[in-house]
Amino acid sequence: MNTRTLLLTALAMLTFAGNSLLCRLALRETAIDAASFTSLRLLAGALTLWLLLRMRTASRGNAGSWPAAAALFAYAAAFSFAYINLDAGAGALILFGAVQLSMLAWGLHRGERLNLMGCSGLLLAFAGLLVLLLPGASRPPAGPALLMIVAGVAWTVYSLLGRGVKDPLAATAGNFLRAVPMTLGLSALFITQASLDVPGLVYALLSGALTSGVGYAIWYSALRGLQSFQAACVQLSVPIIAALAGSLLLNESLTLRLLLSAAAVLGGIALVLSAQQRRI
Template identity: 75%
Template sequence: MPPRILLLTALAMLAFAGNSLLCRLALRETAIDAASFTAIRLACGALTLWLLLRLRTVRQPMAGNWPGALALFAYAAAFSFAYLQLDTGVGALLLFGAVQLSMLLWGLWRGERLGLAASLGTALAAGGLLALLLPGASAPPLAAALLMLLAGIAWGGYSLLGRGQGDPLAVTAGNFLRAAPLALLLALTLLPRLSWDGAGLCYALLSGALTSGVGYAIWYSALPGLRASQAATVQLSVPILAALGGALLLGEALSLRLLLSAGAVLGGIALVLGSRQRRAGS
């Protein structure tokens, strides 16, 4: 892999993990509420992506569509409300696992066949998520965990809706622009409960502009230099980076349950991706 692509890929993965860290940090350590965080993140992301499109040598109009915007809004809102109670690493693992499994299940629904290794990998990943949700002292709150699973399913749907829609940056910018008013409406419905402070506002702006807007732009710059299997596999690092960041920066515990579940989920998905790569090369 060329050094430039390697650097861009590493920066993109750090940005994706940073979204989880910034959201959890804002909701745990500042006065901002989940609805305000979501609205500010999406509005700032839309503005950043619009500016990036305007700065291109060849200007590209914003694209996107309402189904994609609804899926993006559902992801962002469920993501924020789930992080009111979830630790960073647990949330990232639930999100990532749900994204990958929902896309795998969609492929099965459309008639895609899984070999033995891929079937075992899918079962292992699903079992890892279920094990994380089983009752116990280190189990995450069920309602918050289900919200994060919903966020992952919504992001999986968003990814599927975006296939073949044209320039990824233009599509994402258009979807962010459409989703921002939806987040504002959500915030208005919760107006008596809204709250924020300077620190919370800064974290939301950073999440929208840097780890969302700029992060996606970096990822789209790296994608042409990656094979599909590489692009999928490298994202296995995101929950690990988020868990390490939560432990180092927020003092969150790396429980044995989380470590075992992460091994099962990420190992299972790696099995599926590896079997796909072998089939593509045969």
């Protein structure tokens, strides 16, 4: 991995963790509601990606698809509503745990098989999520946790639909643009609960333009220099970054349950990825 790829990858992981922090900060510290945050995030992301495309000498205006846009919208909406009552670290762990586990489930459905190391890692990862979600004083609320799992599955669907696209940036811009009417419909549905203030507006726009729009563009640039195994592994750093940043910036507690769960989930998924890499 060259220096440029390493720098782009590090920046992308910071933007992914930043999405969790900005969403949690907005919904905890400002008056903005989840539906408005989702709409502003997707609108800002769509505008930013459109501007990035306009800066290029050539672009594909018809890129993207409605199914991918629906998956993107489902992810963004579930993500926002989940973070009303989830800490940044716990939310990121559930999200990326669900993403990786649903990716593995899809692979198994398609006929991929795991060896003993892979099976052990899969069981360890499931056990880690179970530790986090079992009843207890420090357990995340069940409803928001379930919504974050939905967000993770939706992101997996979005990622699978985007495999093999010729122009990832154009496809992402097209998907964001198609998601705009969906998210405006969501805001209309929750219009009686709509609430907005300047800090909430700023956090939503930063989340959409910077940590979503620019962040996705950086990630796609980094992917050119990463093997698929490396790309999967580096994303496991996001829950750790989010948990540490949440503790430092949002005064969220790093509970023993969260630390044990993170170690089990991330360690288990790393075992699965290592097992797959050895078979390549």
